[in-house]
Amino acid sequence: MLSRANKIFSAVPGRTLAAVFVSTRAKHVLPALAYDYGALEPHISAEIMELHHSKHHATYVNNLNVAEEKYAEAQERGDFTAALALQPVLKFNGGGHINHTIFWNNLSPDGGGEPQGELMEAIKRDFGSFDQMKEKLNAASVGVQGSGWGWLGYCKNRQGLQVVTCANQDPLEATTGLVPLFGIDVWEHAYYLQYKNVRPDYVKSIYNVANWDDVSERYLQAIGKA
Numbered sequence: 001m002l003s004r005a006n007k008i009f010s011a012v013p014g015r016t017l018a019a020v021f022v023s024t025r026a027k028h029v030l031p032a033l034a035y036d037y038g039a040l041e042p043h044i045s046a047e048i049m050e051l052h053h054s055k056h057h058a059t060y061v062n063n064l065n066v067a068e069e070k071y072a073e074a075q076e077r078g079d080f081t082a083a084l085a086l087q088p089v090l091k092f093n094g095g096g097h098i099n100h101t102i103f104w105n106n107l108s109p110d111g112g113g114e115p116q117g118e119l120m121e122a123i124k125r126d127f128g129s130f131d132q133m134k135e136k137l138n139a140a141s142v143g144v145q146g147s148g149w150g151w152l153g154y155c156k157n158r159q160g161l162q163v164v165t166c167a168n169q170d171p172l173e174a175t176t177g178l179v180p181l182f183g184i185d186v187w188e189h190a191y192y193l194q195y196k197n198v199r200p201d202y203v204k205s206i207y208n209v210a211n212w213d214d215v216s217e218r219y220l221q222a223i224g225k226a
């Protein structure tokens with residue numbers, strides 16, 4: 001992409017590389033799921049999965065692309081105020097895109113069970129046991145007021161795991177510096193059609209489809225071992 005931007009740059013004298021690079025940036029795309037919409041049943045219904053992926057996540061992606069285009073235009077014409085005004089929109093839709101992309105991979109029809117290897121050792125070290133980690137993550141996720149996410153994250157400074165929550169679609173790493181490992185979407189759109197108002201039951205059932213292989217990979221990458 002850099003070479004493409006450079007080529008356009010050299011062909012358009014008088015424009016800055018940054019402006020051209022931004023305006024030729026590839027659009028974000030809705031990632032395909034690695035499994036069918038119905039594959040996580042009975043724990044998450046096909047109806048929820050289809051709406052959640054093809055409508056909610058798709059909307060974040062579309063709105064992110066529109067906002068990025070407007071942001072690049074504002075920068076190009078030197079309109080700092082307009083660029084600043086777009087930042088909450090970028091954070092919301094960019095966060096929505098990042099969060100859901102992680103979420104789909106955190107889940108699997110072959111999921112469940114317990115984490116293995118170094119991730120499990122770290123969970124025991126930092127929480128006492130897998131059950132204690134789950135208790136902490138569940139309490140935090142259930143306690144999110146309004147819409148948001150519960151996260152198991154990795155703090156590179158402390159070199160340890162941490163349970164935290166984010167409001168709305170605030171992306172974990174950009175907001176807290178923690179590397180996201182396992183996220184629980186507690187927006188009502190993630191569970192209401194099936195679990196109604198009983199968020200604790202949805203949060204508990206997530207573990208039946210939790211993809212600990214994916215979470216382990218993220219952990220090993222975060223500690224520099226993958």
Ligand code: MN
Nearest residue numbers: 056185187190
């Ligand atoms: Mn969601």
